Amino acid sequence: MHQTIQHVERVFYTALAFIGTPVNLLAIVILSRGKCGVSPCTTRYLVVMAAADLMVIFTDVILTSFRTYYYPLCFLDITPVCSVNMVLFRTARDCSVWFTITFSFDRFVTICCRKLRTMYCTDKTAAVVLTSTSALLSLKNIPFYFQFEPWRIIENVPFYCKTKSGYFTETWWVALDWLDTVLTPLLPFALILLFNALTVKHILVASRVRKRLKGESNGQNHRDTELESRRKSVILLFAITGSFILQWSMIVVYFFSYIFQGNNSADYSSFLLHFKKIGIMLQRLNCCTNTFIYAATLSRFRAKVQILIEKEFSSVGAEITVGMLSFFSSYLKNNIARHWAKLLCLQKHSLKNERSVQYERLHPKENLLLFQRCLLHYITFPNIHHNSSPVMLKIERIGNNCRDPEMESRRKSMILLLTISVTFILPWLINVAIF
Template identity: 40%
Template sequence: MPDLSKGVIRYMITMAVADTMVCVFNVTLGNVFLYHFPRSFLAHTSTCRLGAVIQRSSVQFSVSSTVSFTIDRCIAICSQKLKTKYCTKRIAAVIISTVCVFSFLMHIPAYFQYEPQSVVDGVQWDCSTVTQYYSSPAWQAYRWLSNSFVAYVPLPLLLLLNSLTARHILLASKARRSLKRRGVGEVRDPEMISRRTSIILLFAISGCFIALWAPAMIIGIFSQFTTEFTFDAEKSLYLAIRISVLLMYLSSCANTWIYALTQRRFREELMKVLKYPFMVLFRFF
């Protein structure tokens, strides 16, 4: 059990790090800072290209770490044989390292997706998508592959894993309830309450991921079959894209909070933090 808990802690830390990367690189630097400082070093073409790789890798890392943790929990609950071999801190470290390297290597081609938008005094500024990006078969294959690993594959995979886990919990709970009713009658069972909470947690994660990723996935599929894909602020498509990106970034931190809030000790420490300012004022007066 200590070995298993250390593996879970590693997954939780990894999801927290991945979500922080999304908040820093995608939201703070890629949107807020670049918007208010359009002629900063981030606007250089080389920095812009590197930023595209890091931003996409951060989103990929966030999604992949969530899927990896879900697989670990599914195996831990549904298969006692694989639990002792797979759900360990060593396997967790290997999977986390593999996911991290894969997330970065997967989006290296994004560096070559852009070209300088303008050249001022020999300095290349901003990024403009190369014309071959929407016509070349190689770029089309890359778009489908990257979108598949970011949204198309994780979404149904999370649904499948959480459904299997929920089914196993329901069957185990039904058998446990049958055994306890044979001689005891209706008794409040803490284990049943814990399993019911686990089911609610699983469906909350699935529903949150689907709700926040569905707009981006729909627009991504739409963009594959249309050439009317311009970033004109006066068009409704632009507004839909920005909203879908906002929801996608919000999804990066939602699962970590859902997992964390279900932990009793985390809730206790959080309540202590929230109560501390009021306790200080109470003692002062």
């Protein structure tokens, strides 16, 4: 069992590093450019959250876990270096958690506190809040540098980090450990649940009041433009905080078992130790899920990702993408035909006679067949001028006639639901499989 969990950890952390690092870098680059459908204040929060998640992956996965798996006994194992890395990891972890709290509070003020909104929800205030939070958390974690002592001396050089025995008995260290545990994650859990509950309550009350004022209770049907304008922000808030709560829940459960079992890990059962490892894996997974949430909830963010892929992908990458699309085309049908056919085939060579083409609506099966012909045409004759291709003209007619607003709305909701579900359910399935 122990070897199995070690193998799962190695595969998981390797995949997390190779996926989480470029995903967070992509989020930082795209969000930093702005114009993603959210306010500059919200953009600043999302950028620093992605940066904090990237630092967690770098300090914990690449510099700590990879050190054990791929390059044992290197300069990273020297005790002072190891101690500094642990302080940086604690600071990055705390910043990742508390930046989520500050973002939740900012959205709470935006939605529920109309008078305070104009003063607090600004780009300048966000910068001050984030800077102050980072500074305070850094100061809080500096004493943890002195938590460790050398485990082995090799040629008068101290190696490895071993927790001092007095860490579990001395009053100073016990108080600091409790403060660290309360600040991450117990207090954040409580604050997120509080802010979300107050936000939901305000939305429900405001919705009922506005419906009565607009006469919807009498059978009239009016669109609430103000609530619709906040819908994107509310969905983004609940997706991020919901993902945080789900993926940190096992660590919170382990903390309460830690209280009842005592401080000595030697007394823990193997089940509890494995439960802790799975909880840590879930906690680290939270560092790469936010970007997928942005892509699921922000249409402009998805569009910028598409533009970036179009500019940066090589021809080999495009052909690989074509192969993947041909596999999934039977499910996504019209959406793939409309978005990716333009991306791979049409945007390089604009159709001069595009306006003169008489668009026609075709059956979905015919859409799929013509789209596959378009992909085959692109792979086989990549250098042919696409303007003269009848397949290109026909796929253009298909793409512009298959837009269904209702299906688009359902697709976004399904993407959001699947993103949150998969990121939480997969580690639990691993847990069940191991035990």
